[in-house]
Amino acid sequence: MIHLHRLSVRLPGFSLKSVDLSIEQGEFFCLLGPTGAGKTLILESVAGIVSIVDGRIIVSGRDVTGLPPEWRGVGIVYQDCALFPHLNVEKNIHYGLRYHNGSNREGRTRCRDLIDRLGLASLLNRSVMTLSGGEKQRVALARALATAPTVLLLDEPLASLDPCFREDIRDLFRSLHRETGLTVLMVTHDFTDAHSLAQRVAILNDGHIEQTGTVDEVFRRPSTAFVADFVGMKNVLPVRVKNGTLSIGALVLAMPGENGTHRFAAIRPEHIYLHHAPSGVVSGDGFAGRITAISNQGLLAELAVEASGVTFKTVMLASSLMEMGLRQGAAVDLHIDPADVHLI
Amino acid sequence: MQPGRDPLVWLAVASSTVIVAFILVPLVEMMTQPTMASLKETLMDRDVIRSIRLSMVTSGAAALIALVFGTPLAYLLARHRFPGKKILESIIDLPIMIPHPVVGIALLSIAGRNHPLGRLMQALGLEIMGTVTGLIAVLTFVGLPFYINTAKAGFEEIPPRLEHVSRSLGASAGGTFFRVTLPLAWRHMVVGGIMCMARAVSEFGAVIIVAYHPMVAPVMIYERFTAYGLKYSQPVAVWLILVCLVLFLLMRMISLDRKATA
Incomplete structure (x- = not known):
């Protein structure tokens, strides 16, 4: 689970303003919002990549607010995959093992299972520079899951994929989440991702959360004019209601x-x-x-x-x-x- | 319009030819003027060999010092925003801009007994005036900006997300530097080292203030020119250029990205 309590981050020209968010254990949660709303900043705050000015971050019951990224037990997959270009597929996947008792049988077995499960066995010796978008995403996912994180953060992982790959990877996320029961926080601006994957969503606008709820609640009963407009209610009109x-x-x-x-x-x-x-x-x-x-x-x-x-x-x-x-x-x-x- | 008919292309070709000729003609002239006999004779001259070797060793030492102390600074500048960053970058570029005799005078002014640093150096047995230590100090001073700026450009080319992912996978900041950043930036660091060394080898103005003796190659070329004329200085210059050329070509080849050139 992830709990953000009054999380505030300040960057030149932008700030996250006292964000409160609760994601339950094993939940698939989507963070939606327009470009520049602060979605990735929340993700990177949870991962410990950006410094926060105020608030607390609890991951799996542990206060990780002051911990460096390597002690948080959080895996992250970026839109561009961020694969290490100087390492082949196998070395990318095994990268984190040495920091997580990777030499033991459990770590090796987990890696092997992931490689089989994600269909990467034939790519192990390939340079990551020669992979297709879908293959890169699967390698990035395997690398993040190889260290058995307690929470998986996905930063628009489908945004740069061709539509034909997108559906495959979406299916993969869905089945992996079902099998592992991992808590997943995914950033997206695509409603299809939220509809097909998320149990709950939050809509972010200009550094603050406008609404949190199930996908149905947010899409059918938006609580603010911004959310209504964002979820496609193109007629948001000022009204007077009386008798x-x-x-x-x-x-x-x-x-x-x-x-x-x-x-x-x-x-x-x-x-x-x-x-x-x-x-x-x-x-x-x-x-x-x-x-x-x-x-x-x-x-x-x-x-x-x-x-x-x-x-x-x-x-x-x-x-x-x-x-x-x-x-x-x-x-x-x-x-x-x-x-x-x-x-x- | 076809490239062959574009007057801008012809203008570019013409100006490029002038520039290349401007660089090459005097150098080729100097390289071809000495006779084989005079080149052979110069190669047998122990003073010449000693000065070229000293130039290489002191310049190499300057590049090594720049690598050790400049790398953390280059990384800091590439990765972090902080108040006064622009000022710090300007300070690093200062040795490129100021006249080099001034560099020598500045270094000497802190090395004397009147300065606390000078007294500390003397207590530690470090002499600047007329020593190899002084030479290395002055060459490091003039070469540092070339290393730092090149290494910084190399670090800037690496997406920070690679380092973020490495940290999230369990690597510490140091582990991430050695397993991700360094393998991706080392070519820039080597090129930076080459540029730093090249700059140090060619230094003359600051060197003659701090250490006329022991004599590095540029000082020897100057001395031969003033004492005996062009004919006697040219063969030393040719050997210095050849040695530098071979050395820098070797280092370039080592640092060449095979994938990029494939």
């Missing part, structure tokens, strides 16, 4: 039972429905709108629709767009189901 009605600018939506201090409404683009309304007449619960922009993204088309001064973003199949004859400037009947509106 069961929701006002988005001049638009009013009935939301029975709602009467609170919510400041934003977050709506996924796929939850905004359009019907062609060339005459400008809309159905009872719809809003009259006009398409202001269409951007084609292959199978899908992204549309901006303006209704009573409010701009909504929506997506639809490019084929549906053609069938409905919708073009820029077309009048539409815009529908929002109140059940799809998430209030923040």
